[in-house]
Amino acid sequence: MDHTTRDRRFNESVADWVRPIPWQLFVHLTFPWNVRSETADSKFREFVNDLEKTLKTRVCFIAGKEGRSKNGPTVPFHFHVAMTAAITIPLDLVKTTWRNLIGRSNASELKDDSVRVDPWCSHADGLSYLLKQISDADSSWDCNWIGLFHPGPLYSPDWKNERQRKTKRWHYQPVKTIKVPVSLSIVELAPLTVTFPTTLCLDTLDNFPEVIEEVTDPITIADGNIEATSLPTEFIHRELLRLIDSNEMEAEEERTAIAQQTAKALAQNPKAMDSILATAASRLSAVAGSRVGYDPQVNWKSYRATVDKMEAATDMPELVTGFPVFDSLMGGIPKEAVMGSMPGKPHHGKSIVIDNLIVGMLENNPDLTVFLHHVDDAALMRIPRILGVMSGLSSRSISKAGASLLGPMAAEFEERYRKAEEKLNRWIEEERLVLADQSVLVNTLPAHEQWIRDIRRRNSKGHFVSVGDNFHLFDLPGMDPGEGKVREMSRFISTLPTKHGITTLFTMELPKENLRAGVRPKYTDAKNSGGISFDSKLNIGVYQELQDLGDECVLSWTSSNHMDQVTNPDGTTSMKEKKLPIVEMIIDKNKVTGEKKTIFYRLEPMSGRMEECSEMEQTTMAMSLEAAKHNNRRFTYPN
Structure with a gap:
């Protein structure tokens, strides 16, 4: 017998073996990228697990994974699957579950061909089709829970295997119930109901907390499930209630504290009801999440998701800013999982630095979305500054664009202004840049997170950077002012990236004791945000020596475009180049690349546009600061 005949007979034998199963669906699954074999397998297992969790029952399937077309050429891996369950599997559920896993949740039915689901009746020879290549080196097959749905005698009569006996008992025995008095509970609680799905075979008591579904009248447990554990019924009841009570006690204490704080906040400020209740909901969600026990499947899924992201990262740079020294040091702004802080004194250019970084990132990263929640400034002040960075025009002239378009420099102004405004309009129209001041979005952290969630839902594929300006103007309603509230706010924003x-990124103010002239910001100095120094992965202090020290400053630059009229000793007047600021970005905490450095930028004060100093200038300025430090000046310079 040749190999082809043998393979065909083997495929037909497998098809005949599973044909008596009452299959419900024939499913075709593909990927929108050239997936690796291991990733395809992990995605398929995750797909089946998600279906079982939603349906709360076992899903029986037989699947063929193919990596070659029927004509021979290699093609991306895809699956043909026959599946069934003890209940009807909705077609839309299968489609939605698969699309969510492969990042196509927003795709329309007409445009997306990653999943096709048909009732089994339309696939009379579907098994032969999905198993046609299982002997091929580039293909494989898998199945699960065949024994639960196959009507034939799959096991030997003596039933020596304990697991097989449990499985058969689960499938064929009717579910009976035992009523257990609530008095077995160690802690006096409201009456409880714990319902186990009929499609469950328990091996250990550890599985009990994971299948609790609802809380109503007395405890109801399936006879077969208790029998499957080989443990005394009364012991299981007592241990189950102990686990429920101990977990519920701790959670109830936290919920009570949240309720009391929320009620107090509502009484003090009823107008802020929406934000106060949103904060309470967010904190309650965190309490519920903290009570979830260890789940090896969740651990494995998290690992696979991380590996998939690592392998999908085909380019070394992060989010390029267009500033060569910064991008060389940091690789750009990190794409995800990083919370950065940006402390600085008032009027030292924190918002200007943010605007320059945003414009640079949007111009150099076409798949990026930026959400700027600028609590510090109204839109009428912030948008002209962003346009100033883009065009090089004075932000004040832009804020009065109507007058500027009629002025003596109207032609030059209009050309540069229109070009910048059209680009900014396109970014906002395409939802690449989302701007929100307090007239659009309240200054609360839960509201900030809700917008992140909503924007992310609309565009889940690209990279996303959210910016809060300024942290000390945000609020977490429902909590009393003080150190505890600040710590909770810090913890809140530190969880957003993950x-x-x-x-x-959040800008920060400095406390009064750090506002002395010459004192540069450090990552431990942020005002009202002591926890940030521990929670942030990246800290960029912003400092202008000219703003702090005036004529005594070491760092400044001049330009013939900026002149001051001065009076000479003889009473005559002349024009002199004006000192212009150098902005220092002091990177003193960096868990991304580990590098620490101060980077210097020339700031054009009228437009707000920053220009990174050359490598030679960077070295010269660093040496100037070091010399000033060794000359025993009273001012504090970075190490």
Whole structure:
């Protein structure tokens, strides 16, 4: 017998073996990228697990994974699957679950061909088709829970295997119930109901907390499930209730504290009801999440998701800013999982630095979305500054664009202004830049997170950076002022990058004791945000020596475009080049690349546009600061 005949007979034998199973669906699954074999397998297992969790029952399947077309050429891996369950599997559920896993949740039915689901009746020879290549080196097959749905005698009569006996008992025995008095509970609680799905075979008591579904009248447990554990019924009841009570006690204490703080906040400020309740909901969600026990499947899925992201990162740079020294040091702004802080004194250019970084990132990263929640400034002040960075025009002239378009320099102004405004309009129209001041979005952290969630839902594929300006103007309603509230706010924003797969940056003010002239900001100095120094992965202090020290400053630059009229000793007047500021970005905490450095930028004060100093100038300025430090000046310079 040749190999082809043998393979065909083997495929037909497998098809005949599973044909008696009452299959419900024939499913075709593909990927929108050239997926690796291991990733395809992990995505398929995750797909089946998600279906089982949603349906709360076992899903029986037989699947063929193919990496070659029927004509021979290699093609991306895809699956043909036959599946069934003890209940009807909705077609839309299968489609939605698969699209969510492969990042096509927003795709329309007409445009997306990554999943096709048909009732089994339309696939009379579907098994032969999906198993046609299982003997091929580039293909494979898999199945699960065949024994639960196959009507034939799959096991030997003596039933020596304990697991097989449990499985058969789960499938064929009717579910009976035992009523257990609530008095077995160690802690007096409201009456409880713990319902186990009929499609469950428990091996150990550790599985009990994971299948609790609802809380109503007395405890109801399936006879077969208790019998499957080989443990005394009364012991299981007592241990189950102990686990429920101990977890519920701790959670109830935290919920009570949240309720009391929320009620107090509502009484003090009823107008802020929406934000106060949103904060309470967010904190309650965190309490619920903290009570979830260890789940090896969750651990494995998290690992696979991380590896997939690592392997999908085909370019070394992060989010390029267009500033060569910064990008060389940092690789750009990190794409996700990083919370950055940006402390600085008032009027030292924190918002200007943010605007320059945003414009640079949007111009150099076409798949980036930036959300700027500028609590510090109204839109009428912030948008002209962003346009000033883009055009090089005075932000004040832009804020009075109507007058500027009629002025003596109207032609030059209009050309540069229109070009910048059209680009900014396109970014906002395409939802690449989302701007929100207090007239659009309240200054609360839960509201900030809700917008992140909503924007992320609309565009889940690209990279996302959220910016909060300024942290000390945000609020977390429902909590009393004080150190505890500040710590909770810090913890709140530090969880955003991991929860939503983003990078987030917040500007910060400095406390009064750090406002002395010549004192540069450090990552431990942020005002009202002591926890930030521990929670942030990246700290960029912003400092202008000219703003702090005036004529005594070491660092400044001049330009013939900026002149001052001065009076000479003989009473005559002349024009002199004006000192212009050098902005220092002091990177003193960096868990991204580990590098620490101060980077210097020339700031054009009228437009707000920053220009990074050359490598030679960087070295010269650093040496000037070092010399001033060794000359025993009373001012504090970075190490």
